[in-house]
Structure formats: C-alpha cells, structure tokens
Amino acid sequence: MTDFTLNAQARTDLGKGASRRLRHAANIPAVVYGGNKPAESVTILAKEIAKLFENEAAYSHVIELNVDGTKQNVIVKAMQRHPSKQFIMHADFVRVVAGQKLTAIVPVHFVGEDAPVKKGGEISHVLNEIEVTCLPKDLPEFIEVDLSALEIGAIVHLSDLKAPKGVEFVALAHGDDKAVANVHAPRVAPEAEEGAAE
Numbered sequence: 461m462t463d464f465t466l467n468a469q470a471r472t473d474l475g476k477g478a479s480r481r482l483r484h485a486a487n488i489p490a491v492v493y494g495g496n497k498p499a500e501s502v503t504i505l506a507k508e509i510a511k512l513f514e515n516e517a518a519y520s521h522v523i524e525l526n527v528d529g530t531k532q533n534v535i536v537k538a539m540q541r542h543p544s545k546q547f548i549m550h551a552d553f554v555r556v557v558a559g560q561k562l563t564a565i566v567p568v569h570f571v572g573e574d575a576p577v578k579k580g581g582e583i584s585h586v587l588n589e590i591e592v593t594c595l596p597k598d599l600p601e602f603i604e605v606d607l608s609a610l611e612i613g614a615i616v617h618l619s620d621l622k623a624p625k626g627v628e629f630v631a632l633a634h635g636d637d638k639a640v641a642n643v644h645a646p647r648v649a650p651e652a653e654e655g656a657a658e
Contacts, residue, residue, distance in 0.1 A: 464512065464517075464518055464521045464522065464523040464524065465523065465524045465525075465526065466504055466508060466509065466512055466523055466524070466525050466526065467504070467505070467508065467526045468490065468502040468503060468504045468525055468526065468527045468528075469502060469503050469527070469528055470500065470501070470502055470527055470528055471489070471501045471502060471503045472501075486505065486506045486507065487503045487504065487505060487506060488503065488504045488505075488506050488509050488548055488549070488550065488551060489501070489502075489503055489550055490502050490503065490504055490509075490550065490551040490552065490553060491551075491552050491553070492525065492527070492532070492534060492553045492554075492555060493552070493553075493554060493555070494554040494555045494557075495532075495554075495555030495556070495557050495560075496557075497555065500527065502525075502527055504551070506547070506548070509548055509551065510547065510548060513539070513548065516567055516602075517601045517602075518536070519536055519539075519565065519566075519567065520535075520564055520565065520566040520567060520599060520600065520601055520602065521535070521599070521601065522534070522535055522556050522596050522599065523535065523536070523553070525553060532555055533555065533556040533596070534553035534554060534555055534556060535553065535554055535556055535562060535564050535599070536551065536552070536553060536564075536565075537552040537553060537554045538551070538552040539551050539552075556596045557596075558596060558597075559595065560595075560596075561593050561594060561595055562593070562594070562595075562596055562599070563591060563592070563593045563630060564591070564592055564593075564594075564599060565589050565590070565591055565592075566589060566590055566591075566592050566599075566600055566601070566602055566603055567588065567589050567601075567602045567603075568585070568587055568588055568589060568590055568602065568603050568604075568605055568640065569602045569603070569604050569605070570583075570585060570605050570607055570641065571604060571605070571606050571607070571608070572606045572607045572608025572609075573607050573608075574608075575607070575608040575609070575610070576607055576608075576610045576611070576612070576614075576643040579611065579612060580612065580645070580646065581610070581611075581612040581643040581644065581645065581646075582643070582644055582645070582646050582647075583607060583641060583642070583643055584641060584642050584643075584644065585640075585641050586638070586639045586640055586641055586642065587638060587639070587640045587641075590603050590618070590629055590631075590640075591629070591630040591631065592623070592627050592628065592629060592630060593627075593628050593630055593633070594626050594627040594628065595626060597626075598624065598625065598626035598627055599627075600624045600627060603621065603623075603624075605621060605640055605641060607641060607643070610643045611643065612643050612644065612645050613643065613644065613645070614642065614643050615639050615641075615642040616639070616640045616641045616642070617637045617638065617639055617640060618631055618632045618636075618637050618638050618640060619632060619637045620640075621640065
C-alpha cells in the first residue's frame, strides 16, 4: 500500500507576486479548504508534490497533509499545470471528514480493448475520468471499464458501468448518462478509395 503523504508550510505572503517568488524557490502555492474550517494557504516543495503525483492513484486517494506538524486528510480538488512544460503551478485540496460524503475525480481504466480491435473496430475513449461521490472509506482508485464484449457501433454509457459499493456517479445522479467509450468502424482515407478505383 502506497503512503500518500505531503508536507506543507502555512504561508501568509499571498498574491501573484508571492506565488511567483515561491515557484522560483521551487515551492508550489496551494490552498486547503472545506471541512467547516477556514481556507488555509500553504506552500509545498515542488519536487515532493511532483513525486507524489507521478502515481496516478494519488489523484483519487485520501492524502495526509502535514502542515507545520498538524496532520489533516485531504483530496485533490484541482491542479493547475504549466500549459507547455506540464509542471504543477498550483493545487487545491479539500479536507476529508470521516462519515461525510466527498466528491472526487477518479481515473478510468479501460480493459479488454483487444477484442473489439480484432473484430476490425476502432475504440474512442470519451471519458478518461469520472466524478464520483462517496464516503472517504469507499473512494476507489479508479473505475474499470471492460470493452471486451463490445461490437462495432456499440457505445458504453455511465449507466452501463457497475459503480463500486457506496459510490455514485455524479453525472448520472443529475440525469446525465454520459458516453464513456465507443467502438466504430475504421474511417477509410479518401486517397485509398481513389487508388482502388484507378
């Protein structure tokens, strides 16, 4: 079991200039909020946060955030990355309260893709992550989507997925049965058709 922990320091120096100075010093500005407590501005070492989020599971896992010796459980709410260099520029965390439902973004893992491809289909992943609501203890690391039984022309919707015990898909709860993946016939390039006609 991986240990999801992060060390942080409280920060009082706020604003764009302060955030820029922090990044120059290899620190990431972050905010912790929720859990009926006031929002808290913190700073985290850039290399530490980058190392934690090399593991995809960290995005959908309860993280122990240690702020100046005070530990609290949080999940990632949002992550701002540099548009071209992809390093993390800012993070938002939400406090996790035991026994209180939370909303989180969980990655989708597709399995069984070989079967539809062997039948001549092409697979499109429409969703790579799904918003879920559940108690902290029920938070899944990922949602598995099995594509092995799909025929060409088939679409997998959220309602086709089996949510883990205690987990609800937010979009479905709001009546939005989103497409997750589909299998379509390969598109033939026009040049290939013309070549055959000649």
